[in-house]
Amino acid sequence: MDGDRRIAAEIIEAVGGKENIVSAAHCATRLRIMVKDKEQIDQSKVEHIEKVKGAFFNSGQYQVILGTGTVNKIYEEVIKLGVESSSKGEQTKEAAKSGSVFQRAIRSFGDVFVPIIPALVATGLFMGVRGLVMQEKILSLFGITPDHVPDNFILFTQVLTDTAFIFLPALVAWSTFRVFGGSPIIGLVLGLMLVSPSLPNAWEVAGGQAEVIKFFGFIPVVGYQGSVLPAFIAGIVGAKLEQQIRKRVPDTFDLIVTPFLTLLVMIFLALFIIGPIFHSVEEVMLHATVAVLEWPFGISGFIIGFLNQMIVITGVHHVFNLLEIQLLEKFGNNPYNAIVTCSVAAQGGAALAVGLKTKSKKLKALALPSSLSALLGITEPAIFGVNLRYFKPFVMGLIGGGVGGFFASIFGLKGTGMAITVIPGTLLYLNGQIVLYLLVNLIAIAVAFILTWLFGFHDKMLKNQE
Known part of the structure; x- marks a missing residue:
């Protein structure tokens, strides 16, 4: 049995066998399994399967984090082993029947706004690129000033940046x-x-x-x-x-x-x-x-940066999509993004510290790619696979996010879009803010890394968890 098929078989067995599985689907990073009885899931067994970066039960689904690319291969093997397939949309409809009224309401809220986000991401990137090319230093390379930019070019950029909001x-x-x-x-x-x-x-x-x-x-x-x-x-x-x-x-x-x-x-x-x-x-x-974001002395930045990833793991963070959209529509910028990106980067810094400090080859192979994933804006592998599993690294990541958010607020950073963070998020700060944006992210990563290295992790935690 090849590696991917063996992993698929182990996952099926650990979640209670084929008889306990209603259907399987997958998204970009996670294998999503609808189960009949979640009490039959052996959580520890799942987490110790090769290539599994973490697993959790959310929105009526058991979600196994495998990472981009890997999840597609494992999913194919799961289906070949006799598990019924379903689309992510079909599972979402089925999962919508479970949970409390509040959970279902938040889930529906997310289902409405998530499909719209790519259009707003594109709009934000267009704003960032326009901000870059309209800078005097950039225009001077072509021997012109902002006053010499053709009206037709301005009109063209307005079509790109205004249509989605109109x-x-x-x-x-x-x-x-x-x-x-x-x-x-x-x-x-x-x-x-x-x-x-x-x-x-x-x-x-x-x-x-x-x-x-x-x-x-x-x-x-x-x-x-x-x-x-x-x-x-x-x-x-x-x-x-x-x-x-x-x-x-x-x-x-x-x-x-x-x-x-x-x-x-x-x-x-x-x-x-x-x-x-x-x-x-x-x-x-x-x-x-706006009133909260304008609290003095960076207070709002620290609080939001500290709490953001705690909110993310509860699944209610989609509520903030509405607020970000309002900020972009009203002011053409989004200070919330700069703060949130620090909380994401900090979890990557904490996972990086775990990966470099541990002597466990398995944990190292899990933590290092997870930290890279966080720096690309996807924190699930880092949070569920590493930081939250040992808890202290997660807390150190929260502190790092708070400190980074504090400086983002002090510097007045404001992105031109939403939904992309850390490395991809640099495209939202090309309008003269890129240096400060990189600085606050490095601060968040450094604080989380140092605190995790000194106080947040040691290999004895591996034995304690087992």
């Missing part, structure tokens, strides 16, 4: 309908209605170039360019309304009546009730977020 409500409504059981195309049209050119443009209203329309003399109506919460709530209500209408309309008329009534009712609710109410709520949330 039509953000359409993206949010589309994804929300998809997650909550509606027709995504109806959600997309509803979202586009919220940014219709027939409505006063939200940014022009804010700039005093247009006026809000008052319906019935007291209901303010405006376009919702860049807005998130109104589209999200309208998407939930719209998806549920569509389901109810479809149940009551004869199949013969479903194609005509269901979308007509759904859009008619929802645009009324969205413009006159949901929009005004939740836009105000969104503004309150934004002001509260």
Whole structure:
């Protein structure tokens, strides 16, 4: 039996055998297994299997961390050994039935916003590149100044950087309908209605170039360019309304009546009730977020940098996607990213210290690649495979993240995007911030590394764990 097949067989056995497995799927780094009875899982046995970097039960799935590339090969062998396959989406729907109401709500929130993030990542990178090429030092290499940049080039960059935020409500409504059981195309049209050119443009209203329309003399109506919460709530209500209408309309008329009534009712609710109410709520949330980030003496940076990875392992960190999107839409920058990236880098520094200090070949082979993975922005192998397993390295990583976040806040670092951190995140700080960005990351890594080396790990922990 070759290595990958042997590992696959050992994983199957450790989770209770094929009879305890409902289905298997995989993502970029993890083998995701739906089990009938999680009590049959031998956690220690799984963690000691070759190439396994950690394992945990989350979102109704038993997730075995194997790493990029490796997970694909192991998954193929698991399927060949007779385990039923399923898509990640199918497992997510099944897993959504488990957990508390709060857990299911957070999971649904993440399912809505995660598919939108790649578009916003691309937008952030475009902003970073524009910030780089528009610097006087860079332009001087071509013998020009910012005043000599052609208007057509500025227009071209605006298309790249503004489109996703102009039509953000359409993206949010589309994804929300998809997650909550509606027709995504109806959600997309509803979202586009919220940014219709027939409505006063939200940014022009804010700039005093247009006026809000008052319906019935007291209901303010405006376009919702860049807005998130109104589209999200309208998407939930719209998806549920569509389901109810479809149940009551004869199949013969479903194609005509269901979308007509759904859009008619929802645009009324969205413009006159949901929009005004939740836009105000969104503004309150934004002001509260900005107020926290502006706490003096780097306090907010330390607290967020320290707590971030604790929040990540609970799975509720997707809530912050909404806040990051709001910051980017309102200000064109994201100070939260700079702080969070330090917490990610610090976990990599802690795992690196474990990998260099231990004499165990198995742990060294696990910790060193995991630290590299963290520096690429993926902390799961480092956290679940190394740091959290021995606990103290995880705590030292939290401290390192807090110290790095403190300096990120003191220096006023602000990324041009979201969702990418550490090495990939450098692309968000090309607008004159790159040196300070690298500095705060090095501080976070160094603090976590030194604390872990001195106080956070020794090989006796291996024996104690066993």
